[in-house]
Amino acid sequence: MASRRVCGLMVAWVMVGAAGLLAGCGGGPGVAPSPTPSYSCTPDPGGAPCTPELAAAQAEEAKAYEEAIFVYQEFTKERSRVAMAGGSPTPTPTMERLASGSYLEIISSFLASDYSEGVSSSRPVEIVYVHGMNYSGDSLQLKVCEDGTKIENLDRQGHSLGMGSKGVILLDLSRMEGQWVIVRGISLEGESCM
Numbered sequence: 001m002a003s004r005r006v007c008g009l010m011v012a013w014v015m016v017g018a019a020g021l022l023a024g025c026g027g028g029p030g031v032a033p034s035p036t037p038s039y040s041c042t043p044d045p046g047g048a049p050c051t052p053e054l055a056a057a058q059a060e061e062a063k064a065y066e067e068a069i070f071v072y073q074e075f076t077k078e079r080s081r082v083a084m085a086g087g088s089p090t091p092t093p094t095m096e097r098l099a100s101g102s103y104l105e106i107i108s109s110f111l112a113s114d115y116s117e118g119v120s121s122s123r124p125v126e127i128v129y130v131h132g133m134n135y136s137g138d139s140l141q142l143k144v145c146e147d148g149t150k151i152e153n154l155d156r157q158g159h160s161l162g163m164g165s166k167g168v169i170l171l172d173l174s175r176m177e178g179q180w181v182i183v184r185g186i187s188l189e190g191e192s193c194m
Contacts, residue, residue, distance in 0.1 A: 039055035040055060041055045064175075065132035065135065065142075067179075067180050068140055069130050069142065071173065071180045072142055073127065074098055075094075075098040075182060076124075078095055078098070080124030081124070082095075082111050083111060083120065083121040084120055084122070084123070084124065086115060087110075087112060087114030087115030088111050088112065095108070098181060100176070101183040102183070102184050102185075103171070103183055103185045119153055119154065119155060120154050121154075123152075124151075125148050127146060127147075128144075128193045130143075131143045131144075138174060139174050142170075142173065143169075145168050146169065147166045147193065148163075150163075152164075168191040168192070168193055170186045170188055172185075
């Protein structure tokens with residue numbers, strides 16, 4: 001009976017010891033895993049280290065470009081819709097919400113001319129690319145390539161007046177009342193859409 005008792009105690013001690021060893025295998029207080037940062041950065045051209053502040057600034061800039069590109073795409077859709085419908089004597093509410101200044105004046109002038117001359121476009125303009133640049137808080141630029149070479153300009157009788165063109169435009173956008181608005185566009189003559 002005594003030998004059984006000794007064996008039982010030995011098994012119990014072995015089990016307690018194994019449990020203690022297993023508990024030590026999980027990495028005790030001295031071996032804490034290093035935390036993964038909750039932020040990441042695009043490599044800085046100047047070699048600045050990734051910090052929470054840099055990550056926040058880069059995220060803000062990326063969000064600004066995303067919102068500005070959306071504004072440009074929506075404006076271009078509306079501009080194409082109006083051009084396909086034969087122009088308009090005045091800018092639409094959507095156009096006025098998304099653009100202002102000289103850009104809205106120039107586009108509205110083209111669309112008013114189409115309206116008075118009875119010219120319409122056969123299809124929407126194609127956006128080849130949009131690149132964000134020069135972000136500074138409340139302003140930024142978009143460099144865009146628009147392809148209108150498949151657009152046929154038609155008179156009131158549906159006769160062709162010629163085809164559209166392709167070009168690169170530098171757009172200035174400003175944040176107004178919490179929303180990006182296109183305020184100016186400059187055609188970059190001689191620059192290709194590549």
